[in-house]
């Protein structure tokens with residue numbers, strides 16, 4: 047009993063409908079479990095809370111591998127990372143390393159000064175824009191903020207003084223890494239000679255290699271920098287340093303051995319998974335707040351009456367706020383940075399909602415649709431943090447109607463870091479400044495257009 051789905055054409059299946067892929071399209075018409083076929087690859091889209099619980103909790107172990115694509119093979123250094131590696135001993139070892147050592151609470155406390163300092167620097171820059179009355183490009187500003195923090199915490203690179211990279215180039219590379227992750231090649235859908243031939247003919251393969259080569263140069267520079275004797279002696283503890291130390295200490299009999307590819311895979315994961323997720327969440331938060339003056343006022347009233355006369359903000363200030371945190375939760379609901387999470391792959395035959403799902407089927411959990419399901423949420427498309435005033439639903443992977451970080455074995459290991467990045471960044475923007483639309487933008491259009499995040503905005507010093 048296979049799940050229902052749109053009609054499939056011979057050979058290509060539903061490839062002609064790739065542009066209609068969920069989150070927003072296709073899936074609601076076919077119920078909570080929908081079957082597609084892209085070329086030879088079966089793909090199941092999950093779009094109800096109950097079906098998501100079956101995939102991510104009841105059958106988590108059967109569903110926790112990842113499918114292979116040419117793009118993810120490249121960016122993960124042959125699956126030597128965490129995010130795209132198939133389920134197995136190597137993934138377990140890398141995952142354990144990240145949870146215990148690299149993205150842990152200890153690491154978070156240690157790197158706190160870096161986050162606060164980068165935010166202080168941003169506030170200074172914005173004060174300048176406000177006094178010059180120049181517009182602020184939200185996307186650029188927030189990608190740069192998160193990029194700078196992630197590069198310092200992850201790779202020990204201070205973008206304001208680095209020799210081989212600067213802020214603009216980092217933003218450019220973040221976009222390139224997203225492209226690699228999302229690009230589909232013919233060979234992803236038609237494994238074998240024909241697919242590879244089509245990739246060669248269309249030039250797709252060459253384009254993919256070029257984008258990857260740019261990223262690889264950056265990652266190699268990070269690694270070279272960490273292997274320099276000066277750097278090895280320095281008292282610093284960024285994530286890559288910790289891994290280089292481990293590599294040096296490993297012994298012949300160790301069951302898992304870190305290699306240079308594991309190091310690059312980890313650099314790549316931190317870069318790909320950490321920067322645009324957090325930045326896009328902040329951009330959407332600012333967009334929704336500017337569109338909804340009632341909520342903006344309520345949030346700003348809370349933070350400005352709770353935190354009085356502050357010259358700069360610290361992470362402990364976040365714990366004093368309540369409504370502000372509900373606002374962030376509402377953003378994670380309305381605008382999950384990974385609307386379909388990361389694709390999973392079944393490792394055995396399972397049943398979801400009574401339907402048969404064969405081994406090696408791709409599973410996409412439509413977190414976007416689930417978080418806007420009218421059977422679960424009242425006025426689901428409305429931005430209204432008040433909905434959480436009387437609700438204990440949270441986004442940490444136990445409530446299947448709200449899954450911005452996924453759930454189960456593959457839940458985001460960088461969640462704590464992501465939340466802190468987002469909350470501290472937003473707190474600074476909302477405490478020190480008032481925000482508005484640039485004069486020439488018709489407010490009407492922006493307010494109606496729910497699917498477009500704001501780009502240029504007006505900043506006013508509070």
Ligand code: HEM
Pocket residue numbers: 128129130141149315316319320321323324327382383384387388389449450451452453454455456457458459460461463464465468
């Ligand atoms: C707001 C910020 C973030 C959001 C919304 C987010 C969201 C996600 C989601 C949805 C997944 C897939 C989960 C699944 O398959 O069930 C994921 C995986 C992952 N995230 Fe995050 N993430 C964020 C920040 C970060 C940060 C800051 C890091 C690292 C420093 C990070 C590292 C990872 C890694 C390594 C994985 C792969 C886990 C695995 O496959 O085992 N993320 N993230």
